Amino acid sequence: MESFISAIFGELTTRSINFFISKLSKPTTLDVEDRLRRVLLRAQVIIDEAKGRHITNQAMLLQLVMLGDAVHWSHYVLDTFRCQFHQEEDANNQGVSRSSSLSKVNSAMRLYSRGAKTLKDLQGALDNLSSMILDVNELVLFLTNYPCLYRQPYSMHLQLANCMFGRQLEAQLVINFLLHVQPYGADEELEVLPIVGPSYVGKSTLVAHVCKDERVRARFSEILFFHIQTFTDDELATFRDECELKHQNRVSESNLEARLLVVIELIGDLINEEAWGRLYSASKRYAPRGSKIIVTSRFDSIVKFGTTRALTLKFLPHEAYWYFFKTLTFGSMDPEMHPRLTHLAMEIAKTTLGRRGHLSANIIAHLLKDNFDVKFWSALLAFLRRYSQKLVSQFGGHPADSPNQNRPVLFERMATPSECIVLDHRCQHPSEEEIPKIKFQDVLCGSVMPRGKFDVLAWRSRIPPYHSYVYTCEIEGPKTRAVKRKRSMKNGVTNC
Template identity: 75%
Template sequence: MESFISAILGELTTRSINFFISKLSKPTTLDVEDRLRRVLLRAQVIIDEAKGRHITNQAMLLQLVMLRDAVHWSHYVLDTFRCQLHQDEEGANNQVNSAMRLYSRGAKTLKDLQGALDNLSSMILDVNELPHGADEELEVLPIVGPSYVGKSTLVAHVCKDERVRARFSEILFFHIQTFTDDELATFRYECELKHQNRVSESNLEARLLVVIELIGDLINEEAWGRLYSASKRYAPRGSKIIVTSRFDSIVKFGTTRALTLKFLPHEAYWYFFKTLTFGSMDPEMHPRLTHLAMEIAKMLYCYFIGANIMASLLRDNFDVQFWCKIVAFLRGFFHKHVSRFGEHPFDLLNQNRPAHLRRLATPSQVFVIYHQYQCSRQDKVPKIRFQDVMYGTFKTSGKFEFLSWRSSIPPYHSFAGTCEILELKAGGAKRKRSMKDGDTLR
């Protein structure tokens, strides 16, 4: 009897160990990773095909947005898994420690991978057929969103599309502050012609696309009414108006549902930042750098200009030690800024409010960014770069202009600002002033 019980216990023990090992083994997780990678390729094909079609069906557009978000999330889960796997392999002292480490962290990773796979697969099943054709466009489309979210970039890409250019005889741009009477008086003469098709006077298909960039808030509704009425009289039938603003007050003047732009969620921002930083290089070949890049992306608070500046800096110094130095510097600086002023500096910059930043090369100094502004392609831009101020040894006195970033895609805007370098005083001489009023630490 004892030998029988011993044999049963031995068999149960062997099966339990085999089950435990099968659950811990990497091929199970790697198999899900491989399947997720293949589904991601399929999803990307669907998205690329959709970009080549003129889809106006709102339900289908919503499905495509959900599919795109699922793709960003899946890429984020994959990159997180690879970074964890690299850390486990680097820190493993023996097989037991490696297995326990994989068990403690691998369960959640496997769950995330499987969840991303199931979600993405479900999305692809929903997007079976993309409708062709286009509905007739409505007259006024409002586009709203915070500063630096990409409203001008979106409009520039739309106006560059050959289908849009073929539809309109002229594409006009007008930058206006608040629709005052004086600004309306110069409306037709101040418009910038971005595109023109050669059409005969008898061509009834001649249409205008007027893009109005509203810089301030819409406080004069009567002025907008006069502009709208005049545009209907002046513009040929079938003309359209796009109005962009960071204020929601323009939404009620749209003849179709407003397009609201928001900053990217973290997973999509990571995909964007990774693409900028690594370019044509394969991040999988540099797991340590990928992990550091993920840490940096988390600290940038989805700040578009910050992503471009930081990616440029990292590309110029493709070195693990340098990237580690940047991570330590940003982590310490952001923590001190939040504890002192109650807000992340990039939150302030996104709102075009004053913020003060530390200098990497000279820790005894800070530079205060008082104001940011946008330059067109023709404007004269400052020669001093943001990188030179924050990470270099640039010296000057008083306020000066600097170049944050120059965009390489339409509308090719440059982003500049006004700042000042200040010396930090030691000990009790430091004092805090209200950042809202433009004061800072001296």
């Protein structure tokens, strides 16, 4: 009997010791968070060092892009972990109609479930980022073989605000196309690179940055830009006269290497394929050997006219967009010191309807920076959620994604919901043109009250090609809306 009891106590003791050991060895959420922070610092050091080097190897660039994606995902997981208290608070506020005891039980269950998921996400981000750092060990060794780039010591928010975020790989692919030399004696071919992507995704920005590269400028004697609606005979007749000269090298007339780079920005769809064929044949006949063409469009119809694989631009992944948007919004301030505002910013970043680009990030970030207040951010989040829901119900998504992207859109003002703004036209103006004095943010929030139709400045880019994004607006009161409702629906105006 004594031996039996002793065996039982021995088994219980062993299990207890194993239980406590497993508890002690199992990492807590805070432990994983701390380790992830340290690994993030190591990854950021590698990325910053690589950005200061003139890297041309595509495999290395691809590795850096993958490492950057892992960094963005890790930051997103960390920020989600920091904001989970405010997420739970919002969930409780939405369920105020339930009984107090039931609400507490549901809250406890959500916290437990969310805590387990958070730990899993943190551990997953840590494992993925640690593995990525091991994979780039050889890359770190080779970095010193590449020349340094001159860069001023900007803070991160200034650096991101003045650079083309998230397009390093795409830029290098375009540069490689432009610098590629056909084998001597091969059939002479005028190479064409199509660049396709939705409106405001950054096609013009990408090309402008590439054309500022010193290697590209040294290779081409002239860089010409041509904006065209579609290829018609009338437009082709004035093609050379309407080209905008962006760069010119002083070369000798006897220099047979006076290459041309022609950038065609196709605004509409490619309807007249015969006209394109004539343009290509004429360009091939008269352009010096080594000249090249880049065609940008939001329509896939240009892909078949490329002599090389088309480059397709997409909007930023959600995690990368959040990293960019957060940095622009908080600037030199530490988001960890403002957890409630960080949570609101994360929710605001989710209202883009998939159009996660530089334009939306800059417009909203500047609006938030100018009104650094929880009450205003909460009001803006509610407004953007209503606006997004109405766009989905009316258009099935963002109106800029439709073929008729400039159709009028009507939505309420934030300050006075009884009044609406009719957004009638959206366009990009070159930097040298005169821009409106009125800002769209001021009209939206109610600080200015113009009458009739007027132009407003949505955002002025600080990076090439330095476009100013201008909207044509009109404010309508309740009476005007009632009178115009039938006529607006006939004209295609959608009430949002």
